[in-house]
Amino acid sequence: MPILNPTRPAHSRPLQRSIAAAIATASLVMLGGCPQKEEAPATTADAQPDEAAVAVATAEAVAPAAPPASPAPPVPRPTASATLKRAELMALVFPDSQGPGASPRQPDTVSLPERANEGETVPGSEADQQAQVSPREVVRLDDTHAVMLTETVPLDDRGEPMNGHVNGAWLGAYFFEQSAEGWKLASRSDAVDYLGFMGNLGTTKVERIAPQRFALTIAHGSCWQGYCGQWLSVYGLEAGKVRVLARGIALSATNEGADESCEKAPRPGKSEEPPRGACFDVSGTPSFTLGTDEAPGEMRIAFKGERTSGTKNRRVLTIDSTLVYAWRNGTYVLTEGRNPVPSF
Numbered sequence: 410m411p412i413l414n415p416t417r418p419a420h421s422r423p424l425q426r427s428i429a430a431a432i433a434t435a436s437l438v439m440l441g442g443c444p445q446k447e448e449a450p451a452t453t454a455d456a457q458p459d460e461a462a463v464a465v466a467t468a469e470a471v472a473p474a475a476p477p478a479s480p481a482p483p484v485p486r487p488t489a490s491a492t493l494k495r496a497e498l499m500a501l502v503f504p505d506s507q508g509p510g511a512s513p514r515q516p517d518t519v520s521l522p523e524r525a526n527e528g529e530t531v532p533g534s535e536a537d538q539q540a541q542v543s544p545r546e547v548v549r550l551d552d553t554h555a556v557m558l559t560e561t562v563p564l565d566d567r568g569e570p571m572n573g574h575v576n577g578a579w580l581g582a583y584f585f586e587q588s589a590e591g592w593k594l595a596s597r598s599d600a601v602d603y604l605g606f607m608g609n610l611g612t613t614k615v616e617r618i619a620p621q622r623f624a625l626t627i628a629h630g631s632c633w634q635g636y637c638g639q640w641l642s643v644y645g646l647e648a649g650k651v652r653v654l655a656r657g658i659a660l661s662a663t664n665e666g667a668d669e670s671c672e673k674a675p676r677p678g679k680s681e682e683p684p685r686g687a688c689f690d691v692s693g694t695p696s697f698t699l700g701t702d703e704a705p706g707e708m709r710i711a712f713k714g715e716r717t718s719g720t721k722n723r724r725v726l727t728i729d730s731t732l733v734y735a736w737r738n739g740t741y742v743l744t745e746g747r748n749p750v751p752s753f
Contacts, residue, residue, distance in 0.1 A: 639662075
């Protein structure tokens with residue numbers, strides 16, 4: 410009878426142990442071939458931060474900041490001048506604006522009075538104002554006294570000079586005395602007189618009127634619609650004082666620019682029509698006679714020029730005359746002649 414479920418022959422025990430050992434060996438081989446996670450490399454001594462560098466950085470971080478540099482000491486103000494040079498004297502008078510440490514274009518500060526409509530100054534109205542001050546003349550009066558005369562133009566609210574046609578300028582005077590240290594400022598007068606046009610005093614000149622006396626002459630003028638005129642003022646210079654000796658003497662006048670028919674020089678296209686009125690062109694030159702210190706000499710003004718009588722009379726009159734001013738009670742008084750300069 411056939412056998413339907415034959416049984417497998419049983420393995421011997423030694424064979425079973427051999428098979429188990431083979432399986433274990435194969436497992437170990439397979440595990441050895443799998444990739445392994447790398448361990449982090451050990452930190453070496455070279456990779457450690459430098460302890461000295463850390464100490465320096467820490468010290469710098471905690472050290473206090475260096476104090477800011479102290480400002481430069483101010484430039485000392487001059488107190489005396491070794492010479493009578495204008496720039497050195499201006500530095501004594503205006504140390505903040507014209508001294509060694511002054512900023513460029515710094516305005517000067519002066520005490521000026523108000524002016525009324527008639528041109529007269531208002532008493533007691535002096536106040537500090539910003540202005541442009543320029544030296545005009547420096548005169549050594551004697552061995553130990555000197556005076557610097559200046560032109561002062563006030564500034565407006567925008568800091569611009571007031572130099573319109575009708576604006577004149579202030580005559581200033583600053584007096585110096587010589588000491589062991591040099592020339593020192595003794596006194597000042599910011600506003601001796603107001604005259605001139607367009608922010609300009611005019612032409613200044615120093616004259617000797619006696620062995621130890623000096624005078625300042627100022628010839629100032631301008632033109633209006635072709636009419637031009639010039640006037641003369643004279644000031645006596647003393648130690649600590651400037652006095653008016655004569656003011657507003659008519660010095661010259663011409664109307665050549667107002668009427669081309671009055672022009673003397675021929676030119677192409679010049680009108681042949683007769684002038685609308687009298688033509689004139691007159692000018693004077695002042696001079697001084699040297700007198701004594703107690704009684705200065707005369708002031709003379711020599712006039713030369715031409716003028717006509719009017720439209721109907723075209724005859725030209727030649728002018729050659731002299732005015733004589735004598736010294737009377739500290740001023741010049743007209744004693745001879747008549748001023749030939751026409752008014753306009």
